Amino acid sequence: MEASRLVVTSVTKSFSTAGEPLEVLSGVDLSLAAGQSVAIVGPSGSGKTTLLQILGTLDEPDSGEVQIAGEDPFSLGPTERAGFRNRHIGFVFQDHHLLPQLSVLDNVLIPALAAGRPDGETVSRAESLIESVGLGDRITHRPAELSGGQRERVAIARALVMEPDVILADEPTGNLDAKTASEVTALLRQLQSDRGVVLVAVTHSRALATAMDRCFELREGQLVRDAAFENVT
Ligand code: ADP
Numbered sequence: 001m002e003a004s005r006l007v008v009t010s011v012t013k014s015f016s017t018a019g020e021p022l023e024v025l026s027g028v029d030l031s032l033a034a035g036q037s038v039a040i041v042g043p044s045g046s047g048k049t050t051l052l053q054i055l056g057t058l059d060e061p062d063s064g065e066v067q068i069a070g071e072d073p074f075s076l077g078p079t080e081r082a083g084f085r086n087r088h089i090g091f092v093f094q095d096h097h098l099l100p101q102l103s104v105l106d107n108v109l110i111p112a113l114a115a116g117r118p119d120g121e122t123v124s125r126a127e128s129l130i131e132s133v134g135l136g137d138r139i140t141h142r143p144a145e146l147s148g149g150q151r152e153r154v155a156i157a158r159a160l161v162m163e164p165d166v167i168l169a170d171e172p173t174g175n176l177d178a179k180t181a182s183e184v185t186a187l188l189r190q191l192q193s194d195r196g197v198v199l200v201a202v203t204h205s206r207a208l209a210t211a212m213d214r215c216f217e218l219r220e221g222q223l224v225r226d227a228a229f230e231n232v233t
């Protein structure tokens with residue numbers, strides 16, 4: 001059996017407030033093997049972004065454990081952890097954070113720049129990812145010259161360029177019309193499952209949630225299986 005790429009065990013997280021500490025995550029468990037995808041739904045304020053920040057190693061849990069590709073990123077110091085994040089995790093955000101002055105190719109290469117000047121192999125991989133997301137004829141364009149759906153495709157190519165184990169997506173289709181959203185979702189799913197990458201997508205969209213293998217609702221700080229959102233068609 002394929003070893004799990006992402007294992008979350010009993011993760012808790014509270015924030016200090018003026019009064020009582022606010023417990024946002026109160027024992028989150030999740031285990032995903034290569035190529036699996038999961039949607040996380042829940043009302044605003046339920047802790048979805050907090051969980052994604054922890055999975056992305058950007059914020060530490062108070063207790064519990066996260067393992068990505070068999071390693072505990074929180075056992076690493078800040079510099080090593082940043083390197084680990086860069087090699088193992090790809091991010092796709094709603095507002096995609098593309099740099100306006102850079103071409104599509106250079107935007108996709110941003111994660112590779114952390115390791116120095118990208119080598120020929122990395123540039124070829126970026127070009128082939130840009131082809132895969134259907135933007136082969138837009139490689140020298142700037143983000144302002146692209147539609148919202150095309151920009152999201154650039155963000156997907158960028159998330160994959162370092163060949164990560166895990167992709168984390170926060171409302172990846174939140175700014176797109178329904179048709180474009182479903183095209184971008186299908187593309188993300190296809191690339192992720194073909195490459196054996198784990199995908200965790202936080203969303204309000206039923207359409208996006210039902211496109212994933214499994215769906216959980218974040219309820220009272222824990223992940224609860226939500227079969228109503230799962231793909232039964
Ligand atoms: P969601 O993404 O599901 O809308 P969040 O994870 O952003 O929810 O937030 C969950 C709760 O934690 C909210 O009540 C929010 O106000 C609180 N929260 C998030 N980040 C912080 C922080 N850095 N300090 C204090 N409270 C926070």
Ligand code: MG
Pocket residue numbers: 048049050
């Ligand atoms: Mg959020």
